[in-house]
Amino acid sequence: MKFSDIGLSKDICKALADKGYETPTPVQEQAIPIILKGKDIIGSAQTGTGKTAAFALPVIHLLKKHKRTRCLVLTPTRELAIQIQEQFVAYSKFTNLQVALIYGGVGYGAQRKALKDKADVVVGTPGRLLDHIFQGTLKLDEIEILILDEVDRMLDMGFIEDVQKIVNKCPKDRQTLLFSATVPDVVKRMAKWAQRDPEEVVIGQRVSAADTVDHSIYPVSSIQKFDLLIQFLEQWDYQSVLIFTRTRVGADRIARWAKQIGHNVQTMHSDMPQRMRQKALADFKSGATEILIATDIASRGLDIAGVSHVLNYDVPQHAEDYVHRIGRTGRANSTGEAFTLMGSDEVADVHRIERYIGQEIPRRKLEGFPYRYEPNLGKTQRRKKRNR
Ligand code: AMP
Numbered sequence: 010m011k012f013s014d015i016g017l018s019k020d021i022c023k024a025l026a027d028k029g030y031e032t033p034t035p036v037q038e039q040a041i042p043i044i045l046k047g048k049d050i051i052g053s054a055q056t057g058t059g060k061t062a063a064f065a066l067p068v069i070h071l072l073k074k075h076k077r078t079r080c081l082v083l084t085p086t087r088e089l090a091i092q093i094q095e096q097f098v099a100y101s102k103f104t105n106l107q108v109a110l111i112y113g114g115v116g117y118g119a120q121r122k123a124l125k126d127k128a129d130v131v132v133g134t135p136g137r138l139l140d141h142i143f144q145g146t147l148k149l150d151e152i153e154i155l156i157l158d159e160v161d162r163m164l165d166m167g168f169i170e171d172v173q174k175i176v177n178k179c180p181k182d183r184q185t186l187l188f189s190a191t192v193p194d195v196v197k198r199m200a201k202w203a204q205r206d207p208e209e210v211v212i213g214q215r216v217s218a219a220d221t222v223d224h225s226i227y228p229v230s231s232i233q234k235f236d237l238l239i240q241f242l243e244q245w246d247y248q249s250v251l252i253f254t255r256t257r258v259g260a261d262r263i264a265r266w267a268k269q270i271g272h273n274v275q276t277m278h279s280d281m282p283q284r285m286r287q288k289a290l291a292d293f294k295s296g297a298t299e300i301l302i303a304t305d306i307a308s309r310g311l312d313i314a315g316v317s318h319v320l321n322y323d324v325p326q327h328a329e330d331y332v333h334r335i336g337r338t339g340r341a342n343s344t345g346e347a348f349t350l351m352g353s354d355e356v357a358d359v360h361r362i363e364r365y366i367g368q369e370i371p372r373r374k375l376e377g378f379p380y381r382y383e384p385n386l387g388k389t390q391r392r393k394k395r396n397r
Contacts, residue, residue, distance in 0.1 A: 020103035034059035049207035135171035228384035231352035328365035
């Protein structure tokens with residue numbers, strides 16, 4: 010199937026050709042026709058499936074040309090907001106539609122101007138959007154399409170009341186598109202409240218590790234984690250490595266050590282000013298930095314193309330974050346590798362992840378690494394013994 014077969018305008022198809030997209034992804038094939046018909050949708054798709062374009066393309070088609078603010082996109086983090094805005098801008102480059110980006114931590118001036126010019130699409134995070142609504146700089150009474158993106162994450166982050174307030178400000182006869190990586194009961198309740206008879210689009214399993222990622226666990230004592238990381242970096246033929254840590258302090262510490270021995274590293278976490286976070290991300294995307302060390306702020310939805318290796322320095326506490334973290338590699342049909350270093354105090358966390366994804370993650374050891382304690386690679390055997 011081609012994009013033109015789904016009924017998207019020539020301007021959009023031209024922009025897609027410029028981006029090098031040839032065919033719609035499965036979520037796009039399913040979602041775009043439903044959205045073009047004006048129906049509500051509840052979509053659960055794995056990250057990296059082309060979800061953003063699945064809503065941005067039909068919205069651009071429906072809005073056609075610049076008039077006034079008719080589409081609002083709510084998303085949990087600033088990084089995601091930036092990414093969505095960038096995609097809207099790229100796909101609408103042969104139209105005169107305007108897209109505004111609204112998030113906190115930066116000045117109000119440019120945002121006020123974009124809203125005064127009645128940007129057709131407003132993409133933003135809940136807190137700052139509410140500020141603008143209360144200040145009267147953003148009016149939602151002409152919203153035709155409301156998009157709630159990464160709803161599970163927004164609820165996890167405690168935005169439920171803000172989201173409800175914003176939804177209540179939109180006209181009732183709007184079209185509402187809801188996307189969520191997982192659809193627990195709380196998201197279903199939100200959908201029931203905010204939507205009208207939505208069609209469901211589910212791509213692949215709701216919970217699964219990306220098929221294109223080879224992921225494995227490396228048991229190692231905590232005091233040797235950094236040495237093992239360095240050994241990996243020496244052995245890999247990498248272009249870009251994303252390292253996840255549990256804590257901000259941990260991210261800074263590893264970055265400091267890695268810099269000391271000459272690695273090209275930056276960190277990204279929520280203690281840093283927005284400007285620095287954006288710079289770290291931009292440098293990593295452009296290849297200026299080869300290694301980015303991040304807390305889970307970067308694991309969800311962030312579109313970082315071409316990450317060759319993901320390394321979990323710590324096992325994520327939330328099983329769901331594992332799927333998101335390793336989903337940063339192996340995107341858009343390229344294969345990637347994900348490595349998780351597991352200290353002896355993290356075994357239970359790994360078991361939880363394995364139960365969540367419904368598969369055992371292979372244990373491996375790095376040949377030639379001077380392990381202080383021989384790593385235990387035989388999880389299954391150990392369990393059988395216990396059951397006897
Ligand atoms: P998303 O799931 O929205 O984060 O998108 C993942 C990546 O796939 C982004 O880099 C998109 O630009 C890219 N992408 C989206 N749709 C297509 C497509 N039809 N063909 C190729 N790449 C795409």
